[in-house]
Amino acid sequence: MARATSPRVPEDPAGLGRARAAGIAAPALLVVAAFLVFPALWTLYLGTTNYRLTGFAARHPRSVGLQNYTNVIQDPEFHHSLWLTFEYVIVSAVIGQAVLGFTIAWLLRDATGWFKRLIEALVLLAWILPSSVVAFLWVAMLDRDAGTLNALLRTPGTAWAIEHPMAVIIVFNIWRGTAFSMLLYSAALTGVPPSQLATARMFGANSWQQLRDVVFPHIRGHILTNLLLISLWTFNDFTPYQITAGGPNGKSEILPVYIYQTALFDGQMGLGAAISLLMLVINLVVALVYLRLLRERRQERVAA
Amino acid sequence: MKDPTVRAALAKIGRYTFLSVLLGFFALPMLWLASAPFNAHPTLDVSISSFTLHNFSVLLKDPYALPSLWNSLLLAGGTALLTVGFAAAAAYALSRVRVPGRDGILYALLLLSSIVTGTAAMVPLFQLAFKLHLIDSRVGVILVFTGGLIPAAIFILKDFTDNTPKSYEESARVFGASPFQIMRHIVLPMIRPGLATVTVWAVVNVWSSFLIPYILVRNPDKYPASVVLYTFYTEGGQPNLALISAFSLLYSIPVIVLYLFVSHRYGFRFHGGIKR
């Protein structure tokens, strides 16, 4: 292994020291304190009020304690929305983006030439195009009468976004976000020593065994980062609103859309803030699950 | 055992079929962007029934369309610069100096960033910018974006700084390099692919964002392209497809160029880094 993991190397090899470390981390921490922590906590505070953007509650917001939370938790629309969100995150991010991203990275790891460049460019293009533009592209592609998809599949008159709204936004999100996983795993795969793969092959390991025994142990940290980030981003992704508007009849009303409708369209800032905190807690639980899964794997390896 | 060359050939065919299908999947939605801007009366189908550049000449004369692309560049560039600079420094510091519970703090910040980038934080962000006299200021928009993006940027970059071999830094130190020289000449080149990724990611985030710049900016001469794109609708909310498709194309070109540049210059393919 080329990595320097020997105990001789100290954790702080550059001799940074605590004071200097604090100094170089300070700008980031200051910006974060002022423009992230402060407004986020303020938002959480709004979640305990009935504050609205307009109307009487805008002038005289009242503290309502946990009422927003109890209202939301009892709202069947919220339960529905929550399940849709889980479905959306698990299928489109954890399964879709991560698996597809890894697959592309793995298949293209040794490839060179125009084919590889073309695939990477298209996958990345889907990721970097502005979200309002891609929403338009998908609306055009899925259109009932003029859409490219119906022309291609010879299914005239199929209103995809209405008949299969969840499938549409799930496939959309896979299309949209696979690039990040692909990039991350391509980078991670370069860190897997080719010598170890060669050794494994020499001992007759098939592809799956190579992946399991050589590749995964090396990229575990990257998998964790990847899952944490794409889950969080997918939980917060608002672009599906521009394709299905949460419809029809709330069938694709995932939580970010639910929050948007509540906070911006209905102007119920307090309620929207409360739902945001609930979403944060759910994200935290999801993160703990990931951490636990990866820790178990580490113990397995030690035992093996 | 079957003939290994046959098996290898089959595997290769399978792989390329899969990749070709993938290619189609990723390319299909983009066809509209290639056709509609050049159509005199664009609809939602992919066709050029009557080729024209008229849609673009209208945009050239539009008082806000082209300047808005420049504004987007300023906002995205400023945000990317601050985000990458601050986050890289913080990621390096966090990965080299033991801070109790740093991962917990980092993740807590990441979670809070999901609140701030959502709709519910609109009022606090506006009020904050207002109290700091940052309304109608590009700096204000950049700082708000940067605050929301830094946690994820640190998260991504810390993986890179964690994984660079510490022995290089140690050897440099043995030869008398100062910590800042080590950062500049050893750490920075090694995490460059990570910096490139985070830069593009930050730019893309800012490039798409509508609500934050719209509520914080007053002077329309400072509107970014994301806001101007939303103005090509009628009073009843019907899209002007001719202008929207043409502007979508113009609006997408800078990020595509950025991707090509970064990919050419810094290797999106992550070939840089450690030579073994």
Added chain:
Amino acid sequence: MGAHSAQSRNLRTLMAIGAAAAVLVAGCSSSSSGSGSKPANVNSANQPKNPTLVITANDIAGGKNSNEANWIQKTLIPDFVKSEAAKGITANVTFRPNGVDDTSYKSKLALDLQSGTGDDVFALDGIWVGEFADAGYLKPLTAVAGSQADSWDGWSQISQSVQALGEYQGQRYGVPNGTDARVIFYNKKLFAQAGLPADWQPTSWQDVYDAAAKLKALPGVTPVQWDGGVPMGEATTIQGFLPLLAGAGGSLWSSGKWIQAGAAFKAALGFYQKIYGGGFGDPVLQEDAKGRDKSFTDFAANKIGIYAESDYMWRSVVNPKGGTAPMADRDTAVGYALIPSETAGSGVKGQSFVSYSGGSDWSINPKTKYPQAAWDFLAFLNSKAETESRIGGAALITARTDVNQEVLANDPMLKFATEKVLPVTNFRPSQAAYNDVSNLVQKAVADVVGGKSPADAAAAYEKALEALVGASDVAPGP
């Protein structure tokens, strides 16, 4: 990765800091307070000689409402500056364009006004007046500009019902500058093919069903488009449901109370059941996130027979000059008729024909430093000469009767709208809760379009309404 215990410990610390900061924030965010609404002592005699005004509207040159934006910048402001100069006042006026979707514009306006800044004179949708007044973002015009706001000569040219667009709880908060009218548009070419008259005027809902039945025989034609989905938003309420409710003799709000979903409410939903359950309309289109755009395109492509819409359809959608779905033969191919009550005389106030109208206002920021100049601008903007100049020959229904009489004579549809429709039209309640109630209406309509019975949808509406505004604010009605 850090240990669990370290992580939770740090989270706990963070939460403690958070709570402290929140208390701090609570202190600064609740510092705003409103003052009374007695007439302000503002008059032209003692005003500053160099007023600075910023004007804002949801318009932008090159984009949404481009004509109005250009007019404000190139004509209105220079004209105003000149007229002030004649009075010895050097006014410095700038226009701040927006031109985005109404929800975003409303949010920005609200944020600006709640922070105590905001532009001096601004345009807003008439339906926001109640919400903004309750929030303290708007004050009665007399409280801002003094008694001159009531004695303005322009009021005599704005009909009482149109004035309601700027009123809330009996007081004037804004000057209406335009309105619209809902009618039934129909495609004369399809009518001819179906054997229907070119000059069609239904006098009952049954007449609409009968025409739809004949249109249904035409291949590839959707007989009726009656906005009925949640994605269509307010369009479903104002031009879909409300004219039907009025045609059955009902309303959403009356004498201080919201109205239960009674017989009229169920009858209106019954119309939807007849259209979408009977194969006369396309229920899928109502659920489409872009359903309104698509139905406009379909109408222009001669694929829809009957379409309930406002005059917006005529001037901005199928207009051969600059419409989003232009019809070159609009003037001969598109007919228009009054929306009938359920049966003759069954509508509100015993009317046989009904409509609903909306519109926008201009108002003054109560925190303006130059209330006199702001009022002068408002009055100037809504004067006869400037109103004519604003629409610049384009046919648009303004708030002023004198202008409408002159300008709309050239456009038969808009002439029809002002002469025949405005006298029978209704306006939505300017209550702060209207937006929320409207969402409930859309849900009820969507339920019926989706196959639910009108009785069930009405019951669900009533339950949600009571939860929203409180049972004591809901009363029985027709």
